[in-house]
Amino acid sequence: MNFKDLGLSESLLRAVTEQGYDTPSPVQAQAIPPVLAGRDVMAAAQTGTGKTAAFTLPLLHRLAAGPAPAGRHCRALVLTPTRELAAQVHDNVEAYSRYLQTRSACVFGGVKINPQIARLARGVDVLVATPGRLLDLHGQGAVDFSALEVLVLDEADRMLDMGFIHDIRRIVKLLPEARQTLMFSATFSGEISTLARGYLVDPVKVSVTPPNATADTVKQWVYPVDKQRKTALLSHLVRDNDWHQVLVFTRTKHGANRLSQQLEKAGIPSAAIHGNKSQNARTRALGDFKQGRIQALVATDIAARGLDIEQLPQVVNFDLPNVAEDYVHRIGRTGRAGAAGRAYSLVSADEADYLRGIEKLIRQTLPREAVEGFEPEHRVPEGRAPAAARPQSRGRDERAAAPGARRRRGGRGRRSGGASDNRRRG
Template sequence: MLFTELGLSEPILRAIAEEGYTSPTPIQAKSIPAVLKGGDLLAAAQTGTGKTAGFTLPILQRLSSSKTSGGKRLLRVLILTPTRELAAQVQESVMTYGRYTDLKSTVIFGGVGANPQIKAIAAGLDILVATPGRLLDLMSQKCVSLDAVEILVLDEADRMLDMGFLRDIKKVLAALPKKRQNLLFSATFSDEIKSLADGLLNSPELIEVARSNSTNEAIAQLIHPVDRTKKQALLAHLIKGNDWKQVLVFTRTKHGANKLVTQLEKDGITCMAIHGNKSQSARTKALADFKAGKLTALVATDIAARGIDIDQLPHVVNFDLPNVSEDYVHRIGRTGRAGSNGVAVSLVCVDEHQMLRDIERLIKQKLPQEIIAGFEPDPNAVAQPIQLRSQQHQQSRKPSTQKPGGGNANSGRGKPAAKRSSPPKKSFSR
């Protein structure tokens, strides 16, 4: 199938073609016609499959073909995302593929000054991309009106729930017109997502691409058993011994990420950390340097890395296994994109054996294990308890005075495709 078969207008098709793309991914091929029909949509697909283009392209088409007559522009589309980086990249996608339309859009999120965002809204918009916290802030200041919104998008809805945004989402929903199109995109169809969908969507079309808990066959997965005290040395050994040039490393905590960066730098490995305690400028610089090849390793926590979009990322390392099994699938999904192969390595100590069993049960496969000479784990080692992230989630869902759109929203995914490589015909994968 080609984009020219999906009912998109010439200006949008021209922008797509100039980016070097001709064929939609499966989620795009299904969601674009569904959105164009005007009904509600509940869509699930793995990270990197093209969910962002699945809604930005048909939204641009719908707004272009039903322009409001005269007067000031009215805000007609609201796209909610859990994190700042994701919001910025969704906005980038809107601008890239809407550049030959006369539609106006902007993005708002916390962690930066609000005045430029307020001015952009006041100038008149068709599309607003926002994190929940900053949106509610500006709504309370009467700086943004949602009275004319025709289309609502909840992007990465599962992560928004994980981050405790449910109450904020409900406040936003209460300010929207009752008659509107609702699009809910998620990596998984959890019970919480189904509950949210039941209260939000009206007879939605259901789209699911691949099993929600499956892993990409293009990703080679490997477990290296090792003692907890030798993990850092083993990681340095793997990076330097295999001459890895670009490695995304996951840790369980922000403190663990900072500590690992310090240790790796002592081993001569260029690296930076990305997590919620880092400033917006620091996170942006770390990600840009990593994409540009100036850093060998980017060390990230789960929320910070959600949606990191890097073409042909060769290696992902789980320095710590995630407490929530589904996050393993999200983590390793950063590699093996756009038809390229990837390697996902997990360094597993005795503390994490139950986590590994849970992951293998979820993905329905036994992961191969390889012990590296010189890093053999102590067979008599005793497991130490690890605080489960689910306990932290329960605490985070209690009422809080912290504004979630500002301090800890950390990642994103934007353009719908891998950049052009060489063949003229290809599909895009973001």
């Protein structure tokens, strides 16, 4: 199957081709036809599977056939949990609509509101927004939902995790009941199913991955290390393996700032990105990372589901997340759209419970590799994933891909014996 088989307009197909795509991903192949048919859709898909295009392309196809929006009206609303994700979705909308006459806008907090009000004054076909800023704009009379045709809830599970359920309910009450609603989530959890029953009518269900699975394209390793030596190990890995681009996750904002400063002192250009940073600082850091001006971008979990970085080669968990599901979203930043990726977790003995929770969730035992010179004094226990889910022995190429690991004779890696950002609006 290719995109031509899905019934999209020639203008959209031209834009898709220019983006370098010709074959739809599984979620796109399953979701686009029912969206084009006007059905409500509830889709579960991991990050990096092409889900943004799965709703953006058919949405633009439908809107292109309708009338232009009047002043302050919007015809389609896409709600996202974070500013970074809103910007990413809007980038997709602009890229795919370049040969259409549709108008779009992206609004989120942390920046001046007046330019956003001015942008909405002439009306937009597609409005991408975070919940808090959208409610502020509506309260000022800057946006009119009376002509809204489509609502998209993107990363719905993340919005629930971040405490946006009350904002979502307030927003939905402002919208026409006669609308098409699309919901995209990493999983079909109980909360998501309850939310869907309240807002979707006879939805088509699309699921392309097992719940909480990690992408097959991402190879994963655990590096046991004592807590106080994590920074030194990370610096060693960056230098020894000549990593030009690495996304590093910490558990706290303070930890992200401290690690970024330590990497800078070690001669590794880096920047921190988290909820206490201004939007301009976050945008600048992400831009510098994408352009190669910094090697390491140190982030809290605010970035786990909002950063879209093409061909990101590796992700490092400097701290394991205390919520196991966040591990899946973190490492989903690499190995996207079928590309190969690598995820490394620097695990100290005090994180053993977090590691066990992650392995139980993803039904895998993650291979431990001790890095020569950084062997821990304190043991990180071996995992015991369900027998059916335990990984097969790795081949030589996969073992060789673990950077910095000490080798035994025969090439086998030595087995060691061994809070996210505060809830906020828009």
